[in-house]
Amino acid sequence: MADQYAQSGGGIRPIDGIRSEAVDIPAIRWEEPAEGPVLVLLDQTRLPAEEVELVCTDPQALVQAIRSLAVRGAPLLGIAGAYGVALAAARGFDVEEAAEALADARPTAVNLAYGVRRAQEAYRSAFSGGADAGQGVGARERAAAAALASARALHAEDAEASVGMAEHGLRLLDELVPGGNHRILTHCNTGALVSGGEGTAFAVALAAHRAGRLRRLWVDETRPLLQGARLTAYEAARNGMAYTLLTDNAAGSLFAAGEVDAVLIGADRIAADGSVANKVGSYPLAVLARYHHVPFIVVAPVTTIDPETADGASIEVEQRAGHEVTEVTAPRVPLAGVEAGGGIPVAPLGTQAYNPAFDVTPPDLVTAIVTECGVVSPVTSDGLSELCASSLQATMS
DSSP, X not given: OXXXXXXXTSSEEEESOXXXXXXXXXXXXXXXXXXXXXXXXXXXXXXXXXXXXXXXXXXXXXXXXXXXXXXXXXXXHHHHHHHHHHHHHHHTOOHHHHHHHHHTSSSSOHHHHHHHHHHHHHHHHHHHSSTTTTSSHHHHHHHHHHHHHHHHHHHHHHHHHHHHHHHHHHHHHHHHSTTSOEEEEEOSOOSGGGSSSSOSHHHHHHHHHHTTOEEEEEEEXXXXXXXXXXXXXXXXXXXXOOEEEEOGGGHHHXXXXXXXXXXXXXXXXXXXXXXEEEETTHHHHHHHHHHTTOOEEEEOOGGGEETTSOSXXXXXXXXXXXXXXXXXXXXXXXXXXXXXXXXXXXXXXTOOOOOBSEEEEOGGGOSEEEETTEEEXXXXXXXXXXXXXXXXXXXXX
16 A cells, blocks of 8 residues: 655645556546545656555645646646646636646746646636626636636547657658667657657657567666656556666767667757757757767657747746755655655755756757657748648648
């Protein structure tokens, strides 16, 4: 059984129990128990040791979960943001205040603000759109239902987008690396834990695995928080994929040995010029890939493309706390003198740390951007603009 624990914020609590069997536990789901609607999250900070779900009963609890990385990954953050607005509306909180707090919880991932604004607009439109608008319970209930419908629609769209990205990505991979037996290097975590479906870059690797064309998935640890070691390896193992974990600084030796056929990563924001913000460590892989003539492919939904951000220099890069670098997190089982889940110092007391959550890869180092609506290659502002326009037209038709 999972251990009992509490978190600050009042509106977040664990669901007791650990599920060790290989079952599908959704990264996020909406529930409506008798005591009122809740948002249930698979706590990614406790993986792979424990599969524990958190229950958010208020938007501030969700903000805390986002900042602590209990829920993470660009597409999933958009879904979480939309559900957060719906939760605020259903629970009677100030929706405008909740929307601002949610949208600002992590600045780099554009999908978070997108999901929040989409559900917020649905709420506003419904609230002002009826005869009893602004005149009591009827308007509020209608608006809350509209926000929830918007969140559920975004959730379903992201799952569908995942399928499209996998199809386009595998087709491109087969074109760039004929003959199958793909050896793919990936960074951070881009699977079902970040998506309403099976993910972005990981979904392409999974499609290759299912088609019998994946020889090896190389998994970067992704320091300092080890999303590759803890999460991508967890997903690869559950899917029966051939994978090998490596330290981030070992990637160069893999390239030099000719052991990498393609690099596949996700994205947290893609600027109008094609610059890609992704988990820190992505840019060095792009440089290595260019030097070794290996395709560097970014896989992300169209919603991650941000036409309002002109270029890479305009992307706000989140700076995280230094203790993530100067300490390592203890296992959930207590160690002598260390609280379970606490930090174990690995650097001298007072050491300053540089800890950007993301780095930015310029478009000339990106071989292709794969979306559910198609592939952009070479990566140019015109190509991205055309893709976004065709996506919008398809949505409206």
